[in-house]
Amino acid sequence: MERQSTYTATATIDEHGILTGWSDGARRLLGYDSSAVVGRPASTLLAGDATAARRALAGRDRWNGTVPLRHQDGRRLERGVLAHRRTSGSGAGDWLVVSAVTARAQPPRGEPLEEWTFLQSPFPLAIFDADLRLVRANRRLEHALALPEAAMRGLCLAHIVPGAGGEEADRSMRRALESGRPQETGDRLGPDLGRPTVLTPLKDADGRVRAVCLSVQPPPDSVLARRPADETGPPGATAADQARAAQELGEVTVPRLADVMAVDLLDSPRPGTEGGGRTPDPVVLRRAALRPVPDGDGPARGAAVGEVVVCPAESPAARCLAVSRPLLYDTAEPAVAEWAALDPYAGWLRASGTRSLLVVPLLAEGGTLGVALFGRSPGRPPFGPEDLRLAEEFTAKAAVGIERARGHARTRTTAMALQRSLLPQALPEQAALEIAARYLPSASRAGVGGDWFDVIPLSGARVALVVGDVVGHGIRASATMGRLRTAVRTLADVDLPADELLTHLDDLVLRLAADEGSADPAAETAGGIGATCLYAVYDPVSRRCTAARAGHPPPALVTPDGTVRFLDVPAGPPLGLGGLPFEAVDTALPEGSLLALYTDGLLEARDHDIDEALATMFAALAGPAESLEAVCDRVLTELLGHRPDDDIALLVARTRVLHEDRVAHWELDKEPTVVSRARRYIDEQLSAWGLDEAAFTTELMVSELVTNAIRYGRPPIRLRLIHHDATLICEIYDASGSTPHMRRARIFDEGGRGLLLVAQLAERWGTRHERIGKTVWAEQSLTAL
Incomplete structure (x- = not known):
């Protein structure tokens, strides 16, 4: 595939409309240096009225369209941009604005049969070139992401779908491009997309990888739609996200209860109100489900899944949220007919010819989550009391699933943010070792665990390498990991020998377990804190490495002649048992030796036995590579074809010598x-x-x-x-x-x-x-x- 001359212009804008970030691509596009625009209002770069831009972004979390921009030399540029609203853990928000600048307006097309296959595939498909920029997207992916191909063309996946899912798929795509082998990732790219996501390298006649095809397996049809009402469990009870729970509500109720339905959710629950309350302002919701999906785009479709829905104060959805009880409408009523005819988000009602409309609030213990709208065409009788009872029953079960999914997502996000903040943000500068590291969080519902790594400069030009693992998942494991990492850095700062350091760390784990157990004797933590740790110190003057481990896998060593073996470090007991000794081993290392420290999640992938995993890891470490970053990528690529079931920390170091x-x-x-x-x-x-x-x-x-x-x-x-x-x-x-x-x-x-x-x-x-x-x-x- 022909390479494109493409670059991406990115900028970030805070809640007050002030530019806070400016990429080199943005400088190439508009001619302004970062120092000339960062800190200034973004409206100064527009060639038109800024009011229209603010109106377009109001109440939305994503927007794409054409924006008139002013070049530094005075020229007017019309650029297609994609803007994502991001919210940090502290609640502060900003906008990420991206635009792909490419010399080629349209990608090449294939033969008619190939084109029909690509465009009409029931699977979401996209093709990314050798620079990992999107060149093609089929209609199923456009609908799933609610973005046209033109808005995505030339952008990398992490800019199209910001967040953990897009970043993980982008890394897997790079591994597919470099290794020539298909990859798989478990994260969802969007609420209307299932899992897994498969990245397949596309090769030319000579076997060279020229592009990568992304395909997503759609969510399977729910078995709930095939069960009687009394056997139906709560929609989303086993789902990993609230969007799937909302979609399953549609699978249960269409066509049994209604001909068409939609679920619109609030970004955060609101307390329910009683009586005949009214909302003075429009209500902003997000479409979580639409069934069936109307053909075509634009007004006939209305808001797609994932898009923001702005409901006027007197619209059925806003009134239902205000009174917190079901409302029944005949769409021929003047007020409802006017709303359905004028509101662009009601396009699905017009397209389906709905005559009877039932709006039911989604109520949970945390408050009102949103509304479910059910419509019947003129060929069926209007909704009656029995239909209202069934709708309330189904929405109540759906609300339980959505609330559960939201709680799980909040917990996982909090644990992930805590884990990331406690890991090293950058590796310290030192001369003894060349170092590269990777951390992959668990893809399981249990959430992130307590794996960590660290690099600590010591006196005498020495460097300490640390890898550890706290048993368990979630916020508790992440918090315990942070305490142990801080303790290791404190003990290393006083230059304790490796075995003595682990002894002090063992005492600390015992005290932590005792404190947690005394605070709540019935809590899970009363049983103790399980943790393992490997601590190694390398001296570039003597070329010796001193290592001790507490229940942790031994480090792997690759000597300059290509020999791979484990360092013979006595295992020692896991941390927290107390009273048992640790033993340190001193080993001379030739210059250029490679050390690999890792957590056990690397060798416990579900599609490997331990012997096969060890052989694969040894082969990946011993192979030639341009850099240690490439070594890390190759190890993960060879051992993981998917997101891991357990956290993985990997630390690779090549020894240097002070002559x-x-x-x-x-x-x-x-x-x-x-x-x-x-x-x-x-x-x-x-x-x-x-x-x-x-x-x-x-x-x-x-x-x-x-x-x-x-x-x-x-x-x-x-x-x-x-x-x-x-x-x-x-x-x-x-x-x-x-x-x-x-x-x-x-x-x-x-x-x-x-x-x-x-x-x-x-x-x-x-x-x-x-x-x-x-x-x-x-x-x-x-x-x-």
């Missing part, structure tokens, strides 16, 4: 005259490294640290200087286990100012205890010199 020309060390005698000799060593070494500007500060710190070691320490005394990247590290070792403390000297004291001076001169300093003795270190940044 001898970057490290200098000296043995010092325990006598006062050695201080001047140490200063001379430092001065000569820094001169050899071309760091003469750092000599004065470094000599001062070394003088104080060596003096302390001679006065209070025990031999042997060693001085080490490490230069890596833009950092200079001074280390003084002695065999004493006493820890130096910084204190402020009084006026007549002759000493006591040494460590205070070191703290003022160094960017960081501290003490690292060894099995025998200690090392006092001070780190300074060379960029500030």
